[in-house]
Amino acid sequence: xxxxxxxxxxxxxxxxxxxxxxxxxxxxxxxxxxxxxxxxxxxxxxxxxxxxxxxxxxxxxxxxxxxxxxxxx
Amino acid sequence: xxxxxxxxxxxxxxxxxxxxxxxxxxxxxxxxxxxxxxxxxxxxxxxxxxxxxxxxxxxxxxxxxxxxxxxxxxxxxxxxxxxxxxxxxxxxxxxxxxxxxxxxxxxxxxxxxxxxxxxxxxxxxxxxxxxxxxxxxxxxxxxxxxxxxxxxxxxxxxxxxxxxxxxxxxxxxxxxxxxxxxxxxxxxxxxxxxxxxxxxxxxxxxxxxxxxxxxxxxxxxxxxxxxxxxxxxxxxxxxxxxxxxxxxxxxxxxxxxxxxxxxxxxxxxxxxxxxxxxxxxxxxxxxxxxxxxxxxxxxxxxxxxxxxxxxxxxxxxxxxxxxxxxxxxxxxxxxxxxxxxxxxxxxxxxxxxxxxxxxxxxxxxxxxxxxxxxxxxxxxxxxxxxxxxxxxxxxxxxxxxxxxxxxxxxxxxxxxxxxxxxxxxxxxxxxxxxxxxxxxxxx
Numbered sequence: 001x002x003x004x005x006x007x008x009x010x011x012x013x014x015x016x017x018x019x020x021x022x023x024x025x026x027x028x029x030x031x032x033x034x035x036x037x038x039x040x041x042x043x044x045x046x047x048x049x050x051x052x053x054x055x056x057x058x059x060x061x062x063x064x065x066x067x068x069x070x071x072x073x
Numbered sequence: 074x075x076x077x078x079x080x081x082x083x084x085x086x087x088x089x090x091x092x093x094x095x096x097x098x099x100x101x102x103x104x105x106x107x108x109x110x111x112x113x114x115x116x117x118x119x120x121x122x123x124x125x126x127x128x129x130x131x132x133x134x135x136x137x138x139x140x141x142x143x144x145x146x147x148x149x150x151x152x153x154x155x156x157x158x159x160x161x162x163x164x165x166x167x168x169x170x171x172x173x174x175x176x177x178x179x180x181x182x183x184x185x186x187x188x189x190x191x192x193x194x195x196x197x198x199x200x201x202x203x204x205x206x207x208x209x210x211x212x213x214x215x216x217x218x219x220x221x222x223x224x225x226x227x228x229x230x231x232x233x234x235x236x237x238x239x240x241x242x243x244x245x246x247x248x249x250x251x252x253x254x255x256x257x258x259x260x261x262x263x264x265x266x267x268x269x270x271x272x273x274x275x276x277x278x279x280x281x282x283x284x285x286x287x288x289x290x291x292x293x294x295x296x297x298x299x300x301x302x303x304x305x306x307x308x309x310x311x312x313x314x315x316x317x318x319x320x321x322x323x324x325x326x327x328x329x330x331x332x333x334x335x336x337x338x339x340x341x342x343x344x345x346x347x348x349x350x351x352x353x354x355x356x357x358x359x360x361x362x363x364x365x366x367x368x369x370x371x372x373x374x375x376x377x378x379x380x381x382x383x384x385x386x387x388x389x390x391x392x393x394x395x396x397x398x399x400x401x402x403x404x405x406x407x408x409x410x411x412x413x414x415x416x417x418x419x420x421x422x423x424x425x426x427x428x429x430x431x432x433x434x435x436x437x438x439x440x441x442x443x444x445x446x447x448x449x450x451x452x453x454x455x456x457x458x459x460x461x462x463x464x465x466x467x468x469x470x471x472x473x474x475x476x477x478x479x480x481x482x483x484x485x486x487x488x489x490x491x492x493x494x495x496x497x498x499x500x501x502x503x504x505x506x507x508x509x510x511x512x513x514x515x516x
Contacts, residue, residue: 024303037382048509052507057449
């Protein structure tokens with residue numbers, strides 16, 4: 001647990017500094033602002049799929065929180 | 074000219090001058106969504122072959138936009154489940170009789186068939202509520218509640234997530250925390266793990282005596298840390314690390330394992346006394362450890378190519394039950410016109426078995442510390458292939474239909490099979506169909 005959090009922290013710090021050269025200017029966000037370019041375009045589909053796979057497989061979460069909420073697993 | 078008119082002209086000129094000089098606007102000018110409600114609704118059918126689980130699910134997600142980028146999201150899900158589910162026992166060349174989870178009656182499985190418990194029937198109601206608002210100029214906070222209820226299960230959860238933009242809003246870091254408290258009240262009481270299946274009492278009273286325990290509970294604590302990065306004008310990426318800690322009753326109260334002969338591999342028969350209704354073969358209730366720690370690494374990329382969007386994600390999960398899994402998902406949104414699109418979807422999944430997964434227990438051997446024959450804890454691969462078609466109505470609302478096929482194929486190591494088990498099915502493969510109709514509208 002502690003080891004995992006430390007690793008995550010280092011990755012995050014590295015990302016902030018390493019990513020500062022990437023990206024776009026504010027006036028170049030036309031494509032990124034499109035609905036189909038959002039990370040979750042269909043929130044209901046994401047929720048129902050997470051629920052189906054949580055019930056039928058031994059893994060859950062990743063995109064968001066993965067725990068609980070159903071007696072199916 | 075009247076004095077008041079002159080004053081208003083002076084005011085207007087001053088405002089115009091300030092606007093030109095860029096001093097009149099203390100707040101940065103940002104696009105604001107119009108206040109109002111946005112409804113996402115969907116009807117989902119999930120159906121497995123061979124009369125296994127069927128689920129009809131109604132989902133509503135309502136989002137209210139307030140001024141200053143504040144949002145309230147309310148969710149409602151109603152599921153109706155029917156059908157049968159494998160109970161964990163092995164198929165045999167003779168009929169097998171099992172006691173229903175309620176302890177009232179028995180059911181019998183035909184020779185060669187996977188034993189399935191056909192008394193499975195449930196409905197589930199789930200509610201969610203979430204509030205999102207900015208925290209200063211660069212941060213956002215989300216606070217959420219979730220609750221759900223089934224006949225034998227209740228869930229209550231709280232979650233919070235904070236995110237902050239860096240690098241000209243090209244990098245977003247987020248950290249989230251969720252806590253859930255779930256209670257189980259299994260039909261017929263909670264069985265004591267690794268004790269033999271009980272006899273049926275053939276009366277309609279609730280009987281939770283014998284090898285039945287009280288209601289049980291589990292707690293789940295989740296952490297998620299994420300980075301979202303704009304790589305270029307048409308490429309966006311996200312990486313999340315998540316940690317999940319479950320503790321409490323993690324067994325499935327309805328799953329059993331067959332106890333088999335050490336040489337033939339056949340399930341040990343039981344001779345019932347006259348007038349006693351009970352299992353025809355020796356079976357034990359499963360038992361899992363009371364804690365589980367999972368780590369996942371999830372990464373997603375969205376890539377825009379001349380109107381088309383590729384959405385690719387990969388997840389690696391590992392846990393202290395020795396389950397490792399890999400999930401790869403691809404979606405490709407293909408516009409057919411300004412208002413219509415097609416979206417093919419592929420998902421590949423593979424997992425290794427839990428260390429305590431075993432197809433059977435050997436009669437006469439000492440009982441292991443933990444054991445489960447639940448197919449979901451076994452070694453299997455799964456594939457989903459589907460297609461979504463979406464269009465905009467004349468009124469500007471979104472409609473979509475999707476059809477997907479899900480297939481699971483399991484593999485039990487031959488070192489875990491004994492005698493006649495090598496010639497019989499040892500894993501209940503699964504084929505399911507998913508159909509969803511979705512409608513999104515605003516008010």
